[in-house]
Amino acid sequence: MLIFSLERILNLKGVTDPSGYLRKRGYGKKKAIAIAFGKNRMISLDEMEQFCQDFGCTPNDLLSWTPSEPKDDYPTNPLQPLRRTEEVLPVIELMKNISNKGIAELERYIQERKGDRPKE
Template sequence: MLQLSLQRILLQKGVKEPAVYLQKRGYGKKKANWLAFGKNRTISLDELEQFCVEFGCTPNELLTWTPLRNEEDTPDHPLRPLRHTDEVLPVIELMKDISNEGIAQLERYIKERKSVQQK
């Protein structure tokens, strides 16, 4: 089953309350909750594109695939790359136990990656 997984990318971006975040962007309370927690079964391509632009990602990063049957869960299944089973933590949480030098290295790396992407 394919699901929209906005909560995953929002956590990566440091958004702690996905539904509130979406409400501030004009979604009604009910739809914001559905979108934030993967309950929404339909989304327009325009909305998908809007999320991709806003979060700087591809549709593959917003969609999660969960096999309905064990026999579907094979390494060669075409939707296998959309299996996002790893836990997502906001970057700030990941940095809690890193030394100051480690944070400085991370900061340099991020600046380097951003400059490469802007070219």
């Protein structure tokens, strides 16, 4: 089964209120909740494109796949790269026990990856 899911990318990007994030982008409450919690089965390509632009990702980052039948679970199945077995924690959770020095190092690393100059 192929599923559209924002949960993984929202966690990676540190979005702590998924439905609020979507409501700020013009989605109604019901649809925002459905999308945020993986209950929405349909999404337009325009919406997919906008999410990709918002998060700097590709559609593959927003899709996950679980074999519908055991016979579909073979190593060369072209959908295998979309399997999501690892849990992705929100960035904030990952940073809870990092020292201030570690956070400063992480900030410099992120700025370098983005192409920004680090603060002196």
